[in-house]
Amino acid sequence: MIELLKFYGVFGVVDILSYFTETIRKIDFFELADCFVPVPMHIKALRKRGYSQALLIAKKLSKITGIPVCFDCIIKVKKTRSQVGLTYRERKRNLKGAFKVYKLKSGIKNVIIVDDVFTTGSTINEIASLLNSYSVNSYFFTLASTPQIE
Numbered sequence: 001m002i003e004l005l006k007f008y009g010v011f012g013v014v015d016i017l018s019y020f021t022e023t024i025r026k027i028d029f030f031e032l033a034d035c036f037v038p039v040p041m042h043i044k045a046l047r048k049r050g051y052s053q054a055l056l057i058a059k060k061l062s063k064i065t066g067i068p069v070c071f072d073c074i075i076k077v078k079k080t081r082s083q084v085g086l087t088y089r090e091r092k093r094n095l096k097g098a099f100k101v102y103k104l105k106s107g108i109k110n111v112i113i114v115d116d117v118f119t120t121g122s123t124i125n126e127i128a129s130l131l132n133s134y135s136v137n138s139y140f141f142t143l144a145s146t147p148q149i150e
Helices: 002-008 011-025 028-032 043-049 053-065 088-095 122-132
Strands: 035-038 074-076 099-101 110-118 137-145
Touching: 002 011, 002 053, 002 110, 011 053, 028 110, 028 137, 035 053, 053 110, 053 137, 074 122, 088 122, 099 122, 110 122, 122 137
Parallel strands: 035 110, 110 137
Antiparallel strands: 074 099
């Protein structure tokens, strides 16, 4: 399903979240959240794909929870290679310095970082570390997680 969303533009995949509305509304950390922060794509990658799957997921979560989406709090300033197939260390190196705080509104203390897949946590951790330097707490939400194979 993630592949359909990410690579084939089957946007209806995010509608599956509607089936979990009651469960999503009961997730504790949503009560703390000031906004959803979708993992940003580099502008060139966004232009090539034409959409951000993380933003689509964040918008659906926003519709379910009423929590706003801050689509420009964080931007991706470094064009990185695809994370697919990279080891944990390679992923971490690949993302070092890739993101920048852009339009973080004052008063934001707790955010939920949204992405499609959690693999090693490198992307989430890089953004959370950046936000932490602004005294912002981060939680995360993904549609899927890959098995950890060492």
